[in-house]
Amino acid sequence: MSDDFVMHRISASKREKLGSIESRRIRRAGRIPAVVYGHEQEPAHVSVDDHDLRNLIKNRERVFEIDVDGQVEETMLRDLQWDTFGTEILHVDLIRINASERVTVEVPVQLRGTSPGVVGGGVLEQPLHTLELDCLAHSIPDSIPVRINSLEIGDAIHVNEIEVPRGSKIHNAPDQVVVHVVPPMGVAEPAEEGEAAEAAEAPEEATEG
Structure with a gap:
């Protein structure tokens, strides 16, 4: 990212209900269940627009703002959960940050x-x-x-x-x-010059007659 960093913002909505049934309902509505962690605050259960989130991923945006009912927080994408085929986003974890922190x-x-x-x-x-x-x-x-x-x-x-x-x-x-x-399979690496010389000078073992 350049020094002229501009943080993108997406809207988020609080989730009043939790559970797999509610999560499926949210996804059918074109939104993705998400949890926001960090900064010694309670985790916030929200949902974000599927299209907005995909645009951020497509543009490789890891740091962005979320607007939860008028309250704006700086967040970083922590983890994405995809379906078996890797086509549908099932859940996203976000972590609260300050964009100027390490x-x-x-x-x-x-x-x-x-x-x-x-x-x-x-x-x-x-x-x-x-x-x-x-x-x-x-x-x-x-x-x-x-x-x-x-x-x-x-x-x-x-x-x-x-x-x-x-x-x-x-x-x-x-x-x-x-x-x-x-080296390719079955081909030994060339020996160092010193190792090659020692091998050449080593006497052959005597054999019993």
Whole structure:
């Protein structure tokens, strides 16, 4: 998000009744059941317009305001529950925030470029698909780009080599592998020069006659 951050706002309505039957009724009316947590306040049970929520998701908006009967709160999208087919939103969890406070969120890793090691027959493996990022709530990036243009077979990129937006910090262990290129199945990695020399100089075991 840019420094000219503009927070979007959607309307929400209080839910007077709870339970699965009421939730189904709300969804049939084109709305999504939601719960707002945080800031040492009681959870608020509300519903939001399905279309409005989908627009926010489509535009990758995680931080937005909700207007509950004239009371506006800054919130962050915490969790979405989808149906079995991943097409219908069943429920949403929101957390109250201050847009200028720091939050810790999972941000997806986006690989960019082409690895010469993969072009040469290596296999790209990505142990970490998301990173735990500490940043300002209004500065949550859509993704963290990781360039793999220089990865040869046997090379790896670790957490401590990842560039993040200024003022942000990754909580994952620095030595964790984000992405690496391994030899094709059944092909051993080339030995280091020293190891190869030792193997060549090692005497053969005597055999009994």
